[in-house]
Amino acid sequence: MAGENERGRREKWQRLGVQWLKMYFQLNHFIYNVEDWPIIRDDQCPQQSNRVDCGMFVLKYGEHLINGTNMDFQQNDIPRFRGEYAVKVIRKAKESENRIKKIQEECETYKQQIDLGVARQVFDEIPNPDRPIFAWNVLMNEHAKAGDPDRCLSLFKDMLEHGIRGNPHTFSCVLKCLASSGSVSEGASLHGYLVKSGFVAYIAVGNALIAFYSKRRRIDSALCLFEGMLERDVVSWNSIMSGCISNNLAEKAIGLLVKMRLSGIDADAMTVMCVSPACARTGFLCFGRAVHGYSIKSRFVEEANVGNSLIDMYGKCGDSDSAGRVFQCMHRRTAVSWTSMISTYTRDGRFDEAVDLFKRMEEEGVQPDAFAVSSILRACTLGGLLEHGRDVHDRIIRIGLESDRFVANALIDMYAKCGSVTDARVVFDRIASTTNDVVTWNTMIGGYSKNSLPNEALSLFGEMMRLQVKPNCVTIACVLPACASLSSLERGREVHSHALRIGCYSDKYVMNALMDMYAKSGALHHACALFDRMEAKDLISWTVIIAGYSMHGHGGQALMTFRAMRANAIEPNAASFLAILRACSHSGLIKEGQKFFAAMLEECKIEPETDHYSCMVDLLSRAGRLTEAYRFIESMAVKPNSSVCTLLLRGCQAHQDVKLAEKVAERIFELEPENVEHYMLLANIYAEAERWNATKKFIERLNQRKGSSKGCSWIEIRGKAQVFIDGDDKAHPESKKIRSLLESLGLKMAEDGWLMKRRHGFVKEEQESCGHSERSAIALGILNSRQRATVRVAKNTRVCGECHKFAKFVSKSHQREIVLRDSERFHRFVDGRCCCRR
DNA sequence: ATAGGGTTAG
Numbered sequence: 109m110a111g112e113n114e115r116g117r118r119e120k121w122q123r124l125g126v127q128w129l130k131m132y133f134q135l136n137h138f139i140y141n142v143e144d145w146p147i148i149r150d151d152q153c154p155q156q157s158n159r160v161d162c163g164m165f166v167l168k169y170g171e172h173l174i175n176g177t178n179m180d181f182q183q184n185d186i187p188r189f190r191g192e193y194a195v196k197v198i199r200k201a202k203e204s205e206n207r208i209k210k211i212q213e214e215c216e217t218y219k220q221q222i223d224l225g226v227a228r229q230v231f232d233e234i235p236n237p238d239r240p241i242f243a244w245n246v247l248m249n250e251h252a253k254a255g256d257p258d259r260c261l262s263l264f265k266d267m268l269e270h271g272i273r274g275n276p277h278t279f280s281c282v283l284k285c286l287a288s289s290g291s292v293s294e295g296a297s298l299h300g301y302l303v304k305s306g307f308v309a310y311i312a313v314g315n316a317l318i319a320f321y322s323k324r325r326r327i328d329s330a331l332c333l334f335e336g337m338l339e340r341d342v343v344s345w346n347s348i349m350s351g352c353i354s355n356n357l358a359e360k361a362i363g364l365l366v367k368m369r370l371s372g373i374d375a376d377a378m379t380v381m382c383v384s385p386a387c388a389r390t391g392f393l394c395f396g397r398a399v400h401g402y403s404i405k406s407r408f409v410e411e412a413n414v415g416n417s418l419i420d421m422y423g424k425c426g427d428s429d430s431a432g433r434v435f436q437c438m439h440r441r442t443a444v445s446w447t448s449m450i451s452t453y454t455r456d457g458r459f460d461e462a463v464d465l466f467k468r469m470e471e472e473g474v475q476p477d478a479f480a481v482s483s484i485l486r487a488c489t490l491g492g493l494l495e496h497g498r499d500v501h502d503r504i505i506r507i508g509l510e511s512d513r514f515v516a517n518a519l520i521d522m523y524a525k526c527g528s529v530t531d532a533r534v535v536f537d538r539i540a541s542t543t544n545d546v547v548t549w550n551t552m553i554g555g556y557s558k559n560s561l562p563n564e565a566l567s568l569f570g571e572m573m574r575l576q577v578k579p580n581c582v583t584i585a586c587v588l589p590a591c592a593s594l595s596s597l598e599r600g601r602e603v604h605s606h607a608l609r610i611g612c613y614s615d616k617y618v619m620n621a622l623m624d625m626y627a628k629s630g631a632l633h634h635a636c637a638l639f640d641r642m643e644a645k646d647l648i649s650w651t652v653i654i655a656g657y658s659m660h661g662h663g664g665q666a667l668m669t670f671r672a673m674r675a676n677a678i679e680p681n682a683a684s685f686l687a688i689l690r691a692c693s694h695s696g697l698i699k700e701g702q703k704f705f706a707a708m709l710e711e712c713k714i715e716p717e718t719d720h721y722s723c724m725v726d727l728l729s730r731a732g733r734l735t736e737a738y739r740f741i742e743s744m745a746v747k748p749n750s751s752v753c754t755l756l757l758r759g760c761q762a763h764q765d766v767k768l769a770e771k772v773a774e775r776i777f778e779l780e781p782e783n784v785e786h787y788m789l790l791a792n793i794y795a796e797a798e799r800w801n802a803t804k805k806f807i808e809r810l811n812q813r814k815g816s817s818k819g820c821s822w823i824e825i826r827g828k829a830q831v832f833i834d835g836d837d838k839a840h841p842e843s844k845k846i847r848s849l850l851e852s853l854g855l856k857m858a859e860d861g862w863l864m865k866r867r868h869g870f871v872k873e874e875q876e877s878c879g880h881s882e883r884s885a886i887a888l889g890i891l892n893s894r895q896r897a898t899v900r901v902a903k904n905t906r907v908c909g910e911c912h913k914f915a916k917f918v919s920k921s922h923q924r925e926i927v928l929r930d931s932e933r934f935h936r937f938v939d940g941r942c943c944c945r946r
Numbered sequence: 947a948t949a950g951g952g953t954t955a956g
C-alpha cells in the first residue's frame with residue numbers, strides 16, 4: 109500500500125514539476141517572440157514537435173487574454189490546435205491592435221515576474237529523489253541559453269552531490285558551459301570521466317568535446333578526438349571544421365570538407381555556414397562560389413542564415429557585388445543580413461551605399477540591433493559622415509541601445525574620428541561610470557591622441573589607472589602617441605614601464621608606438637635599441653626608425669636603413685618615402701632625394717602627395733637652386749599649398765633673391781591671407797635687401813593682421829610639463845630667476861662676440877613674432893637640473909634664427925647638450941654646434 | 947520532453 113502511495117506521489121510531483129517547467133519556458137518563449145506569431149505555424153515546421161507545442165501554448169494564452177477562456181492545458185488539445193485553426197486564431201489576435209498592445213503590456217509584467225528564479229523555485233519544490241534527470245537538464249540548459257554558464261555548472265555540481273550521474277544531454281550542456289567558463293583542466297577531467305563511463309561513445313558527447321577543445325584553443329586535442337571517433341555524423345564534421353577556422357587553420361577546414369564529401373557524408377545547411385568563413389579567411393573565392401552553387405542546388409540558400417554567411421564570405425573575399433546579389437535574392441532578410449551587407453559595403457569603402465542600406469532596413473520595418481547600429485556607425489566613422497552619425501545616434505537613443513557597450517564604444521569612436529571629441533566625451537561620461545570596459549577607455553584615449561589633444565589623453569589615462577581599470581596593449585598603443593607629440597620622455601618612460609608589466613613586447617603596434625615615442629622624445633638610441641631587438645619588423649617599424657633618423661638629421665643612417673628595408677623585401681609606401689625624402693632634405697642630400705622621388709612613381713607606382721613635393725622644394729631651395737625649385741612647383745600634379753611655397757620663400761630669403769620672393773609671396777598671400785608669418789618673412793627679405801619702403805609696407809600689413817599668435821614651448825621638470833607662451837615672460841612662478849639668467853646670458857653672448865649682427869634695425873620685429881618662449885624654457889631647464897644634464901625642450905612652431913643661435917651659445921658656455929624639438933625636426937646642440945647645419 | 951555545429955561589431 110505504502111509503495112503505491114509513494115509511487116503516486118512521485119508521479120504527481122513529476123507531472124506537476126515538468127508541467128510547471130514547461131509552462132515557464134513556453135511562456136518565456138512567447139513573451140520574447142510576440143512578433144513572431146505567424147512563424148509558429150506548425151505547417152511550416154511539421155517535424156519539430158516542440159515548436160508545435162509552443163505554438164499551441166501561445167494560442168491558448170492568446171485566447172485566454174482576449175476572450176478570457178480557460179487556460180487548462182490538456183494533452184489532447186494538441187492535434188486540434190494544429191494547422192489551419194492556428195492561423196485563424198493568430199489572425200483574430202492580430203486584428204485588434206489595442207488587444208495586442210494589451211497582450212504586450214501583460215507580457216511586460218510577466219517578463220518581470222517570471223524569471224529563471226521562479227523556475228528554480230518550482231524545481232526546488234520537487235523533492236530530490238523525485239526530480240527527473242530531465243528536469244535538471246532543462247534547468248541547466250535554460251541557464252546556459254540565458255548566458256549564465258556558472259549557474260549551470262553549479263547546478264551540475266549539485267546534481268553530482270545528490271548522487272545523480274547525468275546522461276548524454278547533461279554532458280553536452282555542461283561541456284558547452286565549460287567552454288565559455290571554467291578551466292581547461294575541468295573539461296579535461298570531465299573528458300576522463302566520460303571515457304571511463306563510456307559516455308564518449310555518444311556522438312553528441314564527442315561533438316560537444318570537440319567544440320569544447322576548439323573553443324579552449326586546444327585544436328590539437330579536438331583533432332585527435334575527432335580522428336579517434338568510431339562514428340561521425342555531419343555535426344562532428346561541422347564542429348571540427350569550425351574549430352579549425354577559429355584556430356587559424358582555415359585551409360585545413362577546406363581540406364576537411366573535401367574529405368567529408370569523399371567519405372560519403374552529405375553537407376547540410378550548417379556545413380555551408382561553417383565553411384564559408386574558411387573561404388573568407390583564405391580568400392578562396394572560387395571555392396566559396398562552389399559552396400554557393402552547392403547551396404543553391406540543395407536549396408540551403410533559402411535559409412536566411414546561409415544567405416547571411418554567403419554575404420559575409422563574398423564581402424570578405426572582396427566581391428561586394430556578388431554579396432549584393434545574394435542579398436537581393438534572399439527570401440527572408442533578418443537584421444543579420446542587413447548588417448552583413450552594411451559591413452560589406454563599409455569594407456569596400458562604399459559608405460554612402462551603407463548608409464542608404466541602413467535607411468532601407470528601417471523602412472522595411474527591420475528593427476536594428478546592437479550589431480546593425482555598430483556597423484553603420486563604423487561606416488560613418490570611416491567615411492567621415494558626422495551628420496549621418498548623429499542621425500544614427502538619435503535612432504540609437506530611441507531604440508534604447510545607447511547603454512550597450514559595443515554601441516557606445518562605436519559611438520565614441522565615430523565622434524572622435526569625425527573630429528567631434530566633445531560629443532565623444534559626452535557619450536563616454538554617460539557610460540564610463542557603469543562600465544569598466546577597457547575598450548571604452550582605449551577608444552576615448554585614442555580619440556584624444558588622434559585629435560592632437562595629448563594632455564587630455566594622458567590625464568584620462570591617469571584617471572583610468574586611478575580607477576584601477578586594467579590597461580591592455582591597445583591602451584598602451586593609444587597613449588604613446590600622446591607622449592610622443594608632447595616629446596614627453598618621462599611620461600613615455602612611465603607608459604613603457606606599464607607596457608613591460610602587461611607584457612606587450614610581442615605586440616607590434618606597441619613596439620612601433622614605443623619606437624616612435626622615443627624618436628620623437630629625442631631619445632633616438634632607445635628607439636634603435638628596440639628596433640634591433642624586434643623580431644617581426646613590419647613596414648611601420650622601418651618607417652618609424654627612418655623617420656627617427658631623419659628628424660635627428662642622420663641622413664646617412666636613414667639611407668642605409670631604407671636600403672636595408674628593401675633588402676628585407678619590404679615595399680615602401682607613401683609614408684616611408686616621405687620619411688626618406690625628409691631625411692634627404694634635412695641633410696642636404698640633393699641627388700639622393702631626386703633619385704628617391706623618381707623611384708617612388710616609376711618603381712613603386714606611388715603618386716607623390718603635397719608633402720613629398722614639399723621635401724623636394726625644400727631640398728632645392730636650401731641649396732640655392734631657386735629657379736629649379738620654382739619650376740618644380742609649377743610642374744606639380746597636385747595643387748601646391750602655402751607651405752610648399754613658404755619653403756621656397758625661405759630659400760629666397762637665405763639666398764637673397766628678392767625678385768623671385770615677390771613672385772612666390774604673391775601666390776602665398778592668395779592661398780593663406782591670414783597667416784602673419786608670410787608677411788613677416790617677406791618684410792625680412794626686403795629689409796635685408798635694404799628696400800625700406802617695401803619693408804614698411806609689409807610691416808603695416810603685418811600689424812593689421814596681427815592677431816592670435818599661438819606659439820609656445822615646454823619642458824618637463826620632475827615629470828611635470830612647464831609651458832611658456834610666446835611673448836609672455838612673466839607668467840611663470842620662477843620668471844624672475846629666468847629673466848635674470850637670460851639677461852646675464854645676453855651680456856655674455858655680446859662679450860664673446862656671439863650676438864647677432866643687428867640686421868638693419870629690423871631684428872626687433874622678428875623677435876616679436878617669435879616670442880622666444882624656448883629661451884625661457886631652456887633657462888628653466890638649466891636652473892632645475894644637475895650640471896651637464898641634457899636639457900630637452902619642445903616648441904610647436906619653427907625655432908627662429910636668434911633662438912637657434914642662443915641655444916648654440918648655451919650649449920657651449922654651459923657645456924650642456926640641448927635637444928630642441930620644433931615643428932620641423934630635432935635640433936641637437938653640442939658645444940656650440942647644431943646637427944641641422946644651420 | 948532535454949543536447950552537439952554557424953553568421954553580424956570594437
